[in-house]
Structures are given as C-alpha cells and as structure tokens.
Amino acid sequence: MHADRIFGLFMMVLALGYILSAMGIQTSFMSDPVGPRVFPYLVAGVVMLCSLSLILRPDPNADWPRGVMLAKMAFSVVLLVAYALMIRPLGFILPTVIVAGLLSYQINPRPVPAALSGLGLGIGLYVLFKVILGLGLKGLPPALMG
Amino acid sequence: MDLLTNLALGFSIALSPWTLLLAIIGCFVGTIIGALPGLGPSNGVALLIPISFSMGLDAISALVMLTSVYYGAMYGGRISSILLNIPGDEPAMMTCLDGYPMAKQGYASDALVISGVASFVGAFLATIGLMLMAPMLARVAFKFGPAEYFALYMLAFCTLGGIGSNNQAKSAIAAAIGLGIAMVGLDKTTGMPRFTFGELHLMDGVDFLVAIVGLFAVAEVFHFIETHGRDSAIGVKLGKITVDWAKLWSTRWAMLRGSGIGFLAGILPGAGASLGSFLAYMAEKATAKDKETFGTGNPRGVAAPEAGNNAAAGGALIPMLTLGVPGSGTTAVLLALLLTLNITPGPLLFSERPEVVWGLIAALLIANFVLLVMNVPMVKVFVKILQVPSWILLPGVTMVAFVGIFSLTGSAFDMQLMVAFGVMGWVFRKLDIPTVPVILGILLGNSMEDNLRRAMVLSDGDWTYLFSSPIAIGLWLAAVLGFVAPIFLRTVLKKPTLPVTDDLTSD
Incomplete structure (x- = not known):
C-alpha cells in the first residue's frame, strides 16, 4: 500500500469530518452574503480533490523507519x-x-x-x-x- | 528628493547605538544559523521570533535584529556548502556544485572570499532595488480591492505550490490544510466559534508561531534523529584566508548577472531564494564559453548562485512589505514576525509608518557591510562553530524552541501542539509534501476569507465580481499559469546532482 494512498484516504475522512463540523457553525443575525461556512466548505473541497488525486496517482514510497x-x-x-x-x-x-x-x-x-x-x-x-x-x-x- | 529624505529618516533610526548593536548581534547569530546544516533562514528566524518578542523589544528593534538574522543566514549558508558539501540551507545548494570542488583542490579560502563578496554584491544591489521599487509597487497596491487581494492570495499559493513541489496535488493539499487550520477559532465577522470543539485553548485560533516553530524546527529534530545525525564537521581544513584579487575581479560579471536574475526571481510570489540561486547558476553556465568547467570548481559557478540567492532574499521582501504576500518560506516567517509586532504590511505601511519601512531598509544596508566584514576576514570563527557536534546542537535547538513558545504563551497546551506540528512536519517531509504552503495558509487564511467575504458584500453575493477588474483577471491568469507551467517545465528545470563527497580526513 502506498503511503500517499493512506494519506489521501486519511485526509478524505478528515475533510468529511471538517464539512460536518462546518455545517454546525452557528450564524448570527449580523451576517454577510457568504457567512462563516462557505470558505471552510471550499477548503474541504480542495482537500478532497487533492486526496482523490493522491489515491489515484500516488508517488513511489519513501523509506519509512521500522x-x-x-x-x-x-x-x-x-x-x-x-x-x-x-x-x-x-x-x-x-x-x-x-x-x-x-x-x-x-x-x-x-x-x-x-x-x-x-x-x-x-x-x-x-x-x-x-x-x-x-x-x-x-x-x-x-x-x-x- | 523624496527618496533621500526617506533614507535620512531611516538612517536616523538605524544609526542609534542600540539598533546598531542589535543589527550586529543579528548578523552574527544569522551567519551561525545559516552555516549550521539543518538550521536555515526560515527555522532560524522562526526560533528567534518568540524569544525576541518575550524580551520586549519594540517593533523596529525586533524587525532590525531578525531581518539581520535573515540576511546573515543567507550569507552563512555557503560556508558548509563549500567546506562540507552539505548546504547550510536550501538556497545554498547550488553553491556546493563548484564550491566543494574548489575546496577539494585547496582553494577553500578563495571560494569563501568570492562567495562572501558575491553575497554582498547580491544583497546590496537587491536592497537598493527594494528601496527604489517597493514604493512604486506600494502605489499600485493602493488600487487593490478585496477581489484583487483574493486573486493575489490565489497567485501566491499557486506559484509557491507550482514551483515548490514535484506533485501539484501535494502542494495544493498543503495549502488547503493550512487554510483549514486558520479557520479554527472565533469567526471575526459573526463572532461565532468554528472548529473549537468546546476547547477553550482553541478559541483564539492556532497561534501561527506555534505552527511555524513546530513545522520548521521541531520537525528538523525528528529528521535528524532518523538520519542518525551525521557528524558533519569532521575533516574541515582551512588555511589562512587570503584574497586573490585577480580571481575575484574575474567573477564581477557573474556576480552582477546573478544579482539581476536573483532579484527578479525573488520578487515573484512563491519563488524565493532557492529559485534565484538555481536560475543564476543555470544562466551563468549556459552563457559561459567554458561550460565544461562548471561543476569542477569554476569560481564563477560560486559567484553567480551566491549573488542570486542573496539578491532574491532582498527581492522577496518587496511583495512581503508592499502587498503582505510573502514569496518564500522565510519571508512567510518574516510576515509572521510583522503580524506578531502588530505591523500590517501593505501599501498603508509606507504612508502611515514610514519609520518602520525606511528604518528597516537602512538597517539592511548597514547589515550588509557588517556581514561582509564577518564573512570574509572573520570567516574562520564560523568554521569553528561548525564543529559543534549534532548531539549537542539538536537537543539545544529543541530546548530553544520550547523556551520560545513557553515564554510567549506559558501554556503546556501550545507546547504539545508544537510537538504535534513537529510530527506533522516530519511525516509531510517523508511524503514529499511541502510545509511552506501550510504556513502560508495559516498566516493568510483569515485575511483571504475576509477579502472574499468583503468582495461578496460589495457585489451583493455575485461571484463574478471576483473576475471583474483587469488587475484581478491578470492575477488569476498568472495564478493558473504559475500552477500549471511547472508541470511542463519540470524536465527542463531539473536540479543537477551534488558533487560526490569523499572523505577529507583520508588524505
């Protein structure tokens, strides 16, 4: 198993958790058109795209200590x-x-x-x-x- | 003339005995940091920010001292490149190519002198360039609205990622992770907590200094433990330092060309000193008549990359000061310093706090002369310091990192967070994921989001507003180009391999 794939899967799960957590952010009455949730969604989206790329096209492994x-x-x-x-x-x-x-x-x-x-x-x-x-x-x- | 009055103001601040003393200390410490393998400009400055902050230095003093450290580290990196074939920091890698062969042939002193003078020429010219160009760019920057700033941040992330890594997905994920970490804490607009999970320590967000010291300094310690900490300084031999004037004079054009190329590379967001020294070396080699002698100890192969690397260090200060967008890992750390000192870089800095900008520029000019003296006649002092074994140095670095964060925040939580960032930095290094975009993301995340949201307020939620001005469109195009172009250029811009190290003690 490539280390990149493991990292990609890990980040994918983390990004999903991030989105879930972002959905729970409260908005107050004085909000703007974008609000406090959109930017975190965008960031998590980028992470998921990159994770997918790492899972599909991993680089060769480095030497990990054992x-x-x-x-x-x-x-x-x-x-x-x-x-x-x-x-x-x-x-x-x-x-x-x-x-x-x-x-x-x-x-x-x-x-x-x-x-x-x-x-x-x-x-x-x-x-x-x-x-x-x-x-x-x-x-x-x-x-x-x- | 405007420039002269500004400079006079700068020198009136920088020439006070206290500021001068700090500049000299900064230069000395910086050269040591640069010379020691494993400690470079970014982790060196990162280690010193919390400490100088806890010492209660005022903004200008801290800025002068730490930018002297920054310039000093750029000078010092060449010493271990030449004597040990181990780059003291990343930009000094190209100096190994001809510097180490020169040292092997017994010209170590020549190589050190030429590279020291080249560092001076590069850094000095770049500081002059900074002086002339930064106010001009600051005037352009006044035209930037939230949409343009958002595009500018995209440009910084894209070019940094494009050039800094072998895999675009990896640098993009690094930037996104940084931005994601920046979101932790109270949202500025609505005052609502985000991603704090009820943890009180996280309400203020993740302190970027904790992240920087962890990712840059603590990660280096883990890396050293893993690689058994090669005892590097064995076999350093250096005779008397003499100056071969004819040889020095023969490299003058290489120095000037290297300075020009390095300066331009430094201004580009995301490029920085490593690219500056790389391009300067490659250009010098490509235009030379005696191409085949490059890599075997050609003095011009030492002069060009050193001038380039130091000129880029000066050039990189321009986007950092005028736009608040750093061009490299080290300028990202310097941006962290400015933010810690409550100085907001940008066009307003030039009109509202001229004493900071011009005091800094004057201090840099002075620092260059101090560094020239330290790095040419006094270079033997630093060669001695190079012999500190890693089993003293590395624990020392770790403890300094802890002291810094401890005296800054006083919290065990932040120190544990720093260790966590250290582990993250080590894993990322193993995975070949660059850590500089993470830092940049943490530093710029909040103002990037802020600019996006302000742009949307101005346009009442119309996303096409982001692409509505010519400046913004130009920045977006440059961002796409900066991200995609390195994929095709990668084969052309392949880094040459380092010369083979052979044991100097055996002969």
Missing part, C-alpha cells in the same frame, strides 16, 4: 510531550537536563557525552535566557521555592 528506529522516534515524541507538561511544575533546569540528555543519547548513543550535554544545556540555556536575556523562566520547581 522496528528500532520507529520505536526510537516514538520515544522522542513521548519525551517532548512529557517535557511540555513538566516545564511548568518542575521548573526549567531539571526537565531540560533530563530531556536534553536523553535526546542527545538518541542521536549519539554514548552515555557520558549525552549526560554532559544535558547538564550543559540545562544550565547554560537557563543562564542565557534568564540572566542574559531576562525571560520569565522558573529555574527550580516552584513548589520548592515556596
């Missing part, structure tokens, strides 16, 4: 989502050291340089952004700081 590499990439995504959730409750430095270190390990699997780059980035970026550029970051967990 096995270990796929797991590695999925792990990186999980890592970044976790980082997004941690940065407020735990402060900047601790999550950055952990996540930057683990990311570094994904690119170059040597534990010591990875740990060092995590530490360096966590502290270095904090100094750069907080001290030099004056952005509003909390370095340590706000709960600890009272």
Whole structure:
C-alpha cells in the first residue's frame, strides 16, 4: 500500500469530518452574503480533490523507519510531550537536563557525552535566557521555592 | 528628493547605538544559523521570533535584529556548502556544485572570499532595488480591492505550490490544510466559534508561531534523529584566508548577472531564494564559453548562485512589505514576525509608518557591510562553530524552541501542539509534501476569507465580481499559469546532482 494512498484516504475522512463540523457553525443575525461556512466548505473541497488525486496517482514510497528506529522516534515524541507538561511544575533546569540528555543519547548513543550535554544545556540555556536575556523562566520547581 | 529624505529618516533610526548593536548581534547569530546544516533562514528566524518578542523589544528593534538574522543566514549558508558539501540551507545548494570542488583542490579560502563578496554584491544591489521599487509597487497596491487581494492570495499559493513541489496535488493539499487550520477559532465577522470543539485553548485560533516553530524546527529534530545525525564537521581544513584579487575581479560579471536574475526571481510570489540561486547558476553556465568547467570548481559557478540567492532574499521582501504576500518560506516567517509586532504590511505601511519601512531598509544596508566584514576576514570563527557536534546542537535547538513558545504563551497546551506540528512536519517531509504552503495558509487564511467575504458584500453575493477588474483577471491568469507551467517545465528545470563527497580526513 502506498503511503500517499493512506494519506489521501486519511485526509478524505478528515475533510468529511471538517464539512460536518462546518455545517454546525452557528450564524448570527449580523451576517454577510457568504457567512462563516462557505470558505471552510471550499477548503474541504480542495482537500478532497487533492486526496482523490493522491489515491489515484500516488508517488513511489519513501523509506519509512521500522522496528528500532520507529520505536526510537516514538520515544522522542513521548519525551517532548512529557517535557511540555513538566516545564511548568518542575521548573526549567531539571526537565531540560533530563530531556536534553536523553535526546542527545538518541542521536549519539554514548552515555557520558549525552549526560554532559544535558547538564550543559540545562544550565547554560537557563543562564542565557534568564540572566542574559531576562525571560520569565522558573529555574527550580516552584513548589520548592515556596 | 523624496527618496533621500526617506533614507535620512531611516538612517536616523538605524544609526542609534542600540539598533546598531542589535543589527550586529543579528548578523552574527544569522551567519551561525545559516552555516549550521539543518538550521536555515526560515527555522532560524522562526526560533528567534518568540524569544525576541518575550524580551520586549519594540517593533523596529525586533524587525532590525531578525531581518539581520535573515540576511546573515543567507550569507552563512555557503560556508558548509563549500567546506562540507552539505548546504547550510536550501538556497545554498547550488553553491556546493563548484564550491566543494574548489575546496577539494585547496582553494577553500578563495571560494569563501568570492562567495562572501558575491553575497554582498547580491544583497546590496537587491536592497537598493527594494528601496527604489517597493514604493512604486506600494502605489499600485493602493488600487487593490478585496477581489484583487483574493486573486493575489490565489497567485501566491499557486506559484509557491507550482514551483515548490514535484506533485501539484501535494502542494495544493498543503495549502488547503493550512487554510483549514486558520479557520479554527472565533469567526471575526459573526463572532461565532468554528472548529473549537468546546476547547477553550482553541478559541483564539492556532497561534501561527506555534505552527511555524513546530513545522520548521521541531520537525528538523525528528529528521535528524532518523538520519542518525551525521557528524558533519569532521575533516574541515582551512588555511589562512587570503584574497586573490585577480580571481575575484574575474567573477564581477557573474556576480552582477546573478544579482539581476536573483532579484527578479525573488520578487515573484512563491519563488524565493532557492529559485534565484538555481536560475543564476543555470544562466551563468549556459552563457559561459567554458561550460565544461562548471561543476569542477569554476569560481564563477560560486559567484553567480551566491549573488542570486542573496539578491532574491532582498527581492522577496518587496511583495512581503508592499502587498503582505510573502514569496518564500522565510519571508512567510518574516510576515509572521510583522503580524506578531502588530505591523500590517501593505501599501498603508509606507504612508502611515514610514519609520518602520525606511528604518528597516537602512538597517539592511548597514547589515550588509557588517556581514561582509564577518564573512570574509572573520570567516574562520564560523568554521569553528561548525564543529559543534549534532548531539549537542539538536537537543539545544529543541530546548530553544520550547523556551520560545513557553515564554510567549506559558501554556503546556501550545507546547504539545508544537510537538504535534513537529510530527506533522516530519511525516509531510517523508511524503514529499511541502510545509511552506501550510504556513502560508495559516498566516493568510483569515485575511483571504475576509477579502472574499468583503468582495461578496460589495457585489451583493455575485461571484463574478471576483473576475471583474483587469488587475484581478491578470492575477488569476498568472495564478493558473504559475500552477500549471511547472508541470511542463519540470524536465527542463531539473536540479543537477551534488558533487560526490569523499572523505577529507583520508588524505
């Protein structure tokens, strides 16, 4: 199965959902001749046309990662989502050291340089952004700081 | 004379010590961003917008700093093309063709000097061109009504898609996805929520900066992890920088021709710097008497594309400033910057906020001289920075992306959305779907819809109004042509392959 076909089918379903959702948009008394629904319909129409073209005439497949590499990439995504959730409750430095270190390990699997780059980035970026550029970051967990 | 008073106004703003300092910092950071493989002008500027915004810089300072980064990245891209055979950014690809062979033959210093001077010539001439042509185009733009703007947006999407991708359906779907994302949030005319699914975070719509940083910077990180992050900087060898004046002088016409071609390519909506450097190289090769030496280390093969790429970067600012329609991925990012700073580009910008336009132009002229100094005598500094290994660089880029969005919005939801855009960007890259039209769609979606609806109000719902003026018809024709023509030109405009990299450490 071509990746383009899967993507085309996916976008087709998404466009249908988009149209359904657009049909539910409320109009108020002060509307214009076009209203808030027509442009979304047009956009969804274009998506459906293109999806059809991708389903009928897909390009050759690229090399998609499998096995270990796929797991590695999925792990990186999980890592970044976790980082997004941690940065407020735990402060900047601790999550950055952990996540930057683990990311570094994904690119170059040597534990010591990875740990060092995590530490360096966590502290270095904090100094750069907080001290030099004056952005509003909390370095340590706000709960600890009272 | 009008032009001189305007320029004087611009320099009075740009020559303040604070603005100068920002321009120098911008040039320095920009050259680094350009030189590092994987970081180019668009993702570099994208990463820095939220940060400069959170620093509380005023509009002119932020604009000066980030356009210096933009110009700097255009200069810097050539360094890794020449030394590593890896284009630092996409427009620098053509510089590999003759730059890397020159470096292999021991002329790395010549190649860096010639390309640095060529960058200066291209960027400087284009800035002059910008100065002369932008006010003229702004006067034409006053004649544009909603129907013309709607057609202009179509033109931008069509030409960007036509040139930017190998499959028209893919670029069209990318643009439509962007437009679809732009619809999320409260409808401006009626105040009704659209596609928010009751999620409070989505009421204001998807922040385009979140989308840009995700699609451009985070996606690059995933790409790097997948490709094992080649440790690129191994084997960089560069002797003393000397200037071979005779060789430099022999490339003067190539530089001038490249500048002209690049500038014109930059003005075209949707074309941008990559096309500029490509056309400049191809034209130089086609008109040369010694065609067969191109690709083996001909200095003119370095001068022409570098002048073209930098001239196009200046030219691309013209449609962006006068019409609000960016011509490339990076100018799309700069448009995002203007919108973040509450500056609406368009003809009114020239009459109502001349200090912004002329301050920017003056800053660009100054930045060019700063960049010439940084990129010719001081180029060794950047070669050192190139040796930062990717296992430090990439986590660093990721963290900077998060810090930017975090300090801009402070919301974990937006950071997760950014990761989602990053995954989307990586999948699109795999599928060979361009991401620039997505960004353009998100940026222009609301004003495109707005213009359509205003046109319909004016015509009382008569759709033929969209094709009623000569300007609109011309724009529609150009849009159709821009979308269809590349299908036939694709065989002619085939990109040449990069020279083979061999291991410099082995000899």
